[in-house]
Structure formats: structure tokens, C-alpha cells
Amino acid sequence: MLDRYTIKMVQKPLELMANKINKMGIKADHITLVGFAFGLLAFIAIIFQWYIAGLIFILINRTFDGLDGAVARLQGISDAGGFLDITLDFIFYSLIPFAFILALPQENAVAGAFLIFSFIGTGTSFLSFAIMASKQKIENPVYRFKSLYYIGGLTEGTETIAFLVLLCLFPLHFSALALGFSLLCWITTFNRIWAGYHTLKIDQQDTELL
Template sequence: MLDRYTIKMVRKPLELMTTKINQMNIKADSITLMGFALGVFAFIAIAFQWYGLGLLFILGNRIFDGLDGAVARLQGISDAGGFLDITLDFIFYSLIPFAFVLALPQENAVAGAFLIFSFIGTGSSFLAFATLASKRKIENPVYRSKSLYYIGGLAEGTETIAFLVLLCLLPHYFSELAIGFSLLCWITTFSRIWAGYHTLKNAQQTPENTVPKNNESL
């Protein structure tokens, strides 16, 4: 919901940083991998209940996630890079709730499982639509710079980052926060299913619809 605004806010600072990064000949895929490594460090820190350190690693991961896209746009966007970026992003988003479960399994297990379950809903609806939208060559007028068709919702990247930050600041309220955010994720999932289904249905042109009626007996 907020991504369209935050993308505009961070675009200029990212462009200033990417110019220097490009001069150092650092590739976008390398930045993606370094960012994921920070996400793994966040997972380890949170699992050991070092929530402040985990928060720093999460913020670092998200900064690198913004940088890799900006560098890719400067160096040339590739399908391979887009695939690597989105795959590691979804793994990262599941790693953090799992870390909170490992930190306090008795208190956090059920809410953590429900949260990861909800991420399956948002992730699968996002990726399934993006794949078929690409096949149908459906363009997104809002997120033109994305490698995949970026279908929105209540729980997008900005909201998810804010939620992960809140978890690290209030770890003892993990269950309440996780259940609340999971409900937002399911609203997003169902809205994506509805919008995606009707968008693809309207875009579909089957050969059967173009066959003249007088040829039906052939």
C-alpha cells in the first residue's frame, strides 16, 4: 500500500550511492547476495534473542535490497538477477519469523507458523500473477522499474519492513503482532486473488472465441 510512496522517497539517495558503487565495478547480483547474508545474520541474532543486533542486520538487508535494484537499473536489469533477488527476498521474509520461533518456541510457535502460512499466501499470489502477467505482456503503470509485475495490497514491502522492525523492538509481543499482521496478509492475498483472476480473465483471448459460428460444425 505504501511502496509507491516510499520508492519515490528513497530513489534519489539510492541513485547517489549507486553511482559510486558502479564506479567500483560491484555487480548488482553481488549486492543481492551480501544483503541476503545480512538477513542470515539477522536470523542468527534473533534466534539467540539479540533483538537489537537482529534489527541492525534487518535494516542492512533492506538497504542492500534497495541498492541491488538501483544498481541493476544502472548496469542493466537481467532476468537472472530479478529471479535471484525475489527468491532470496521471500526466503528472508520467512527466516525472521522462524528466528522468533526458535528464540521462544513455546510462546511463539503457533503465531509464527500462522505468520509464515500467511506469507505463503501473499508470496504465491504475487509470484503466480507476475508469471502469467509476463506471459500476457500485461504492464504495470505504477511499478515500471520492477523485474516482475508488482501487484500491490495492504501488506507490501514497506509495511512488512515496519512490522519486522516492530517485532525487534517489542519481541515479547510477537504473538499479538504476528497474528495481527497475518490477518492483513490474508486480506492482501484474497484481494490479489480477486484482482489477479479478473485481470487475467479479461486479458485472455482464446482461439475458441475467434472461431466464426458457421464453422462450429467442422
């Protein structure tokens, strides 16, 4: 919901960093892998209940996630790079709730499992529509620079990052925060299913008429 606004805010700083990194000859895929390594460090930190360290590693991971795209636009966006980026992103988003479960399994297991289940809903509806939109050559006017069609919702990247920050700042309230965010995820999922189905159906009918 907020991505279209936050992307504009961080675009210039990311482009400045990307220009310097590109001149150093560092590849976008390498940035993706290093960013994921910081995500693994966040996972380990949270397991040991080092929540502030986990928060720092999460923010570094998300910074690298924006940076690899900015560098890729300079070096040339590739399907392989987009595949690597989105795959590691979804693994990362599941790793953090799993870390909270391992940190305090008795308190966090049920809410954490429901949260990961909710991420399956948002993730599959996102990726399924992106595949079909690419097949039918549907373009997203808001995110033209993305390697996949980004279908919106209540819980996009910005909201998810804010949620992960709240988890690290208020770890004892994990269950309440996780359940609340899970409900927003399911609203997003059902909206994507409805909107995606009708968008694809209408587009296919228009194509057949041509």
C-alpha cells in the same frame, strides 16, 4: 499499499549510492548476496534474542535490497538477477519469523507458524500473477522498472519492513503482532486472487477479440 510512496522517497539516495558502487565495478548480484548474508546474521541474532542487533541487520538487508535494484538499472536489468533477488527476498521474509520461533518456541510457535503460512499466501499470489502477467505482456504503470509485475496489497514491502521492525522492538508481543499482520496478509491474498483472476480473464478476452 505504501510502496509507491516510499520508493519515491528513497529513490534519490539509492541512485547516488548506486552511481558510486557502479563506478567501483561491483555487480548488482554481489550486492544481493551480501544483503542476504546480513539477513542470515539477523536470523542468528534473533535466535539468541539479540533483538536490536537483529533489527540493525534487517535494516541493512533491506537497504541492500533496494540498492541492488538501483545498481542493476545502471548495469542492465537481467532475468537471472531478478530471479536471485526475489528468491532470496522470500527466503529472508520467512527466516525472520522462524528465528522468533526458535528464540522462544513455546510462546511463539503457533503465531509464527501462522505468519509463515500467511506469507505463503501473499508470496504465491504475488508470483503467480507476475508469471501470468508477463506471459500476457501486461505492464504495471506504477513499477515499470521492476523485473516482475508488482501487484499491490495491504502488506507490501514497506508494511512488512515496518512489521519486522516492530517485532524486534517489542519481541515479547510477537504473538499479537504476528496474528494481526497475518490477518492483513490474508486480506491481501484474497484481494490479489480476486483482482488477479479477473484482470487476467478480461485481458485474455480482449486479446481473443483482437
